[in-house]
Amino acid sequence: MPLTSFGLKGYNSYLYSHNQFYMEFLKACNKLTLVIIWLLVFLACKKDPKMMPESSTNVEVTPDPIIPHAPPLADAFxxxxxxxxxxxxxxxxxxxxxxxxxxxxxxxxxxxxxxxxxxxxxxxxxxxxxxxxxxxxxxxxxxxxxxxxxxxxxxxxxxxxxxxxxxxxxxxxxxxxxxxxxxxxxxxxxxxxxxxxxxxxxxxxxxxxxxxxxxxxxxxxxxxxxxxxxxxxxxxxxxxxxxxxxxxxxxxxxxxxxxxxxxxxxxxxxxxxxxxxxxxxxxxxxxxxxxxxxxxxxxxxxxxxxxxxxxxxxxxxxxxxxxxxxxxxxxxxxxxxxxxxxxxxxxxxxxxxxxxxxxxxxxxxxxxxxxxxxxxxxxxxxxxxxxxxxxxxxxxxxxxxxxxxxxSQCGFEKDLRDDLGLLPTEFAYRFSVTNSDDVVIVAWSTGLLPVPITLNSIPKSMISTTGMNLPVSSNVINVGSNPVFIVM
CATH class of the missing domain: 3.20.20.80 (Glycosidases)
Known part of the structure; x- marks a missing residue:
């Protein structure tokens, strides 16, 4: 069972001096930093549209050949x-x-x-x-x-x-x-x-x-x-x-x-x-x-x-x-x-x-x-x-x-972040479905704003973190802090 590190040498003074106010302050600072970063990117892109990161505009996700022996996750949970x-x-x-x-x-x-x-x-x-x-x-x-x-x-x-x-x-x-x-x-x-x-x-x-x-x-x-x-x-x-x-x-x-x-x-x-x-x-x-x-x-x-x-x-x-x-x-x-x-x-x-x-x-x-x-x-x-x-x-x-x-019927296949040129706050991972050409991409962003990713085709379906079917009418997918499961 996880417990805080009260009583460990070198931790007491830290934990007691950095209280709830500190953590709230830290969250506020992190958010402010991200706002400043996004503002700078926006101003730079407005000045020169070529500077817009490709991951936020029109990135194509072309599945690599399926890895046939990716270990299935059937009993991994x-x-x-x-x-x-x-x-x-x-x-x-x-x-x-x-x-x-x-x-x-x-x-x-x-x-x-x-x-x-x-x-x-x-x-x-x-x-x-x-x-x-x-x-x-x-x-x-x-x-x-x-x-x-x-x-x-x-x-x-x-x-x-x-x-x-x-x-x-x-x-x-x-x-x-x-x-x-x-x-x-x-x-x-x-x-x-x-x-x-x-x-x-x-x-x-x-x-x-x-x-x-x-x-x-x-x-x-x-x-x-x-x-x-x-x-x-x-x-x-x-x-x-x-x-x-x-x-x-x-x-x-x-x-x-x-x-x-x-x-x-x-x-x-x-x-x-x-x-x-x-x-x-x-x-x-x-x-x-x-x-x-x-x-x-x-x-x-x-x-x-x-x-x-x-x-x-x-x-x-x-x-x-x-x-x-x-x-x-x-x-x-x-x-x-x-x-x-x-x-x-x-x-x-x-x-x-x-x-x-x-x-x-x-x-x-x-x-x-x-x-x-x-x-x-x-x-x-x-x-x-x-x-x-x-x-x-x-x-x-x-x-x-x-x-x-x-x-559970998939095996992990590939980290897509490099392929997509994603920013440090953006994540996408591909899983291959066993005995199938289908893939499941799990994607999310930890930034303040949703990130659009353009796929090479319209997904077969898209499911929210908690299992709701999401509407799919385009090959442009917006991802935020709640992961989405994209079935291709």
């Missing part, structure tokens, strides 16, 4: 759902209807061994079996510690055990129990974040725990895939010399051969305060802030340097909250959340990410000052555990459903 929550039949069905084919779940040590020395998987079985029966797969997290095995934890389960053999027993029992149902295991969640590894994140100790887990998983289920714990973005730079994934580098420095036994890397590239847009480059907001694309590419660079250039990368958490009254960590509107889910997923696929798991299914409260409870694609439903009523969907639900419906 997941959802991070914490612990064993939101497991009613109506919730499971809603996730499947949204195109979710993977669910990330905590199979927490304290849940399956509530009584020391006794493992009980009954309640976990119910949730896992229901989601499997619906047609979804489970990414299971082996987290966290257990107060009965960690002296000095004060009842907090986020301390690692005193004896790693105890964690190994939990891993062995859990993987053995689920080996015919769960194929992918993630070792801990956000071990680089002080809230989830106490008293302080420790790369060497985490690596030691991973080695124990690897051994037990391989013994219990040799065919299982093993994933490093998803690491929280925009946390490491303050502690690891500005490196986006400095904790991961430190883990590999302490255990150089670790990746030889890891099948998948997992990252949580949340943007700064879960507010900044994914297209914003590193350092624009402050010296610590790392851009979304840079986080993904840096993870790939680390794997390359370690000798594993082809190891898959999954984004197992990502999101923007809609707690618009939260202090310091400003929320976005529900409409913007929907757009950012689509934009970040498309960017991820363009960068080679294999699967994405936005966070999360449902809001946990109606309190708009409660940031942590407002990452969901569904609105809060009071007394959800005692009713069969469905949650009310946010626009993010409809957006995810639209994206999965259009792209």
């Amino acid at each position: 997941g959802l991070a759902v914490p612990h064993l929550t939101h497991a009613r039949d109506v919730d499971i069905a809603a996730r499947y209807d949204a195109g979710v084919r993977w669910v990330r779940r905590d199979l927490s040590w304290t849940k399956v061994e509530a009584v020391q020395g006794t493992f009980d998987f009954a309640s976990t079985d119910i949730v896992v079996d229901a989601e499997l029966a619906m047609g979804m797969e489970i990414l299971a997290i082996l987290d966290y510690g257990h107060p009965d095995y960690a002296s000095g934890s004060g009842g907090d389960s986020h301390y690692p055990p005193d004896d790693l053999a105890d964690y190994g027993t939990y891993v062995r029992e859990t993987v053995t129990h689920f080996k015919d149902r769960i194929d992918v295991w993630e070792i801990w969640n956000e071990p680089n974040f002080v809230n989830f590894w106490k008293p302080n994140p420790d790369p060497g100790s985490y690596g030691d725990l991973v080695l124990v887990a690897i051994y037990e998983i391989r013994q219990a289920d040799p065919s299982a895939k093993i994933m490093l714990g998803g690491m929280l973005g925009n946390i490491d730079p303050g502690s690891y010399g500005g490196q986006p994934w400095g904790f991961l580098e430190a883990v590999l420095s302490a255990h150089p051969s670790l990746l030889s036994n890891i099948d998948i890397l997992s990252i949580h590239p949340y943007t700064w305060l879960q507010y900044v847009e994914p297209e914003i480059l590193s350092g624009v907001v402050n010296t610590f802030q790392i851009g979304f694309s840079e986080m993904v590419l840096n993870c790939r660079d680390i794997a390359d340097q370690a000798g594993y250039p082809n190891i898959p990368i999954w984004i197992t958490e990502l999101g923007w909250h809609t707690a618009t009254q939260a202090i310091i960590t400003l929320g976005v509107s529900e409409e913007k959340q929907a757009a950012l889910w689509v934009r970040s997923c498309v960017l991820a696929f363009s960068l080679g990410v294999e699967k994405v798991f936005p966070y999360s299914y449902s809001d946990g409260s109606g309190d708009l000052t409660d940031k942590e409870s407002h990452f969901g694609m569904m609105r809060y439903l009071a007394n959800a555990s005692t009713t069969s009523l469905p949650h009310d969907p946010k626009p993010a639900y409809n957006a995810y459903q639209t994206m999965t419906g259009l792209l």
Whole structure:
């Protein structure tokens, strides 16, 4: 679960001194800057029409030959759902209807061994079996510690055990129990974040725990895939010399051969305060802030340097909250959340990410000052555990459903920005439909004004972010901050 970086060295003074007023001021400055840029471009173009960027007038999009082996995205869409929550039949069905084919779940040590020395998987079985029966797969997290095995934890389960053999027993029992149902295991969640590894994140100790887990998983289920714990973005730079994934580098420095036994890397590239847009480059907001694309590419660079250039990368958490009254960590509107889910997923696929798991299914409260409870694609439903009523969907639900419906039978083909000569605030990506000559172009702009793009033919159809059919009568398409899906 994403949390702000309160308590991390080098961050306290920043977060407390740059409050909500600062963020509003930053937004105003960004808008003013864009207005000035557009005004200068307009005046220059008025003086000399030849200076008008081609991307804003008459650019032709001529599809390249279809790449026949572009990996299909049929099972690339997941959802991070914490612990064993939101497991009613109506919730499971809603996730499947949204195109979710993977669910990330905590199979927490304290849940399956509530009584020391006794493992009980009954309640976990119910949730896992229901989601499997619906047609979804489970990414299971082996987290966290257990107060009965960690002296000095004060009842907090986020301390690692005193004896790693105890964690190994939990891993062995859990993987053995689920080996015919769960194929992918993630070792801990956000071990680089002080809230989830106490008293302080420790790369060497985490690596030691991973080695124990690897051994037990391989013994219990040799065919299982093993994933490093998803690491929280925009946390490491303050502690690891500005490196986006400095904790991961430190883990590999302490255990150089670790990746030889890891099948998948997992990252949580949340943007700064879960507010900044994914297209914003590193350092624009402050010296610590790392851009979304840079986080993904840096993870790939680390794997390359370690000798594993082809190891898959999954984004197992990502999101923007809609707690618009939260202090310091400003929320976005529900409409913007929907757009950012689509934009970040498309960017991820363009960068080679294999699967994405936005966070999360449902809001946990109606309190708009409660940031942590407002990452969901569904609105809060009071007394959800005692009713069969469905949650009310946010626009993010409809957006995810639209994206999965259009792209699940596609493979990513090409970043069109260079072909179109687009400005830095304009984005377009092409996906090829499997076993078809059709393509789907996902396009948007982060500028203040819609951008016209001229295609080489009239699209077959055009769909809005949330699934509405848009009128198409021309080969000139206007794109704004809400992505459009253009079927050619």
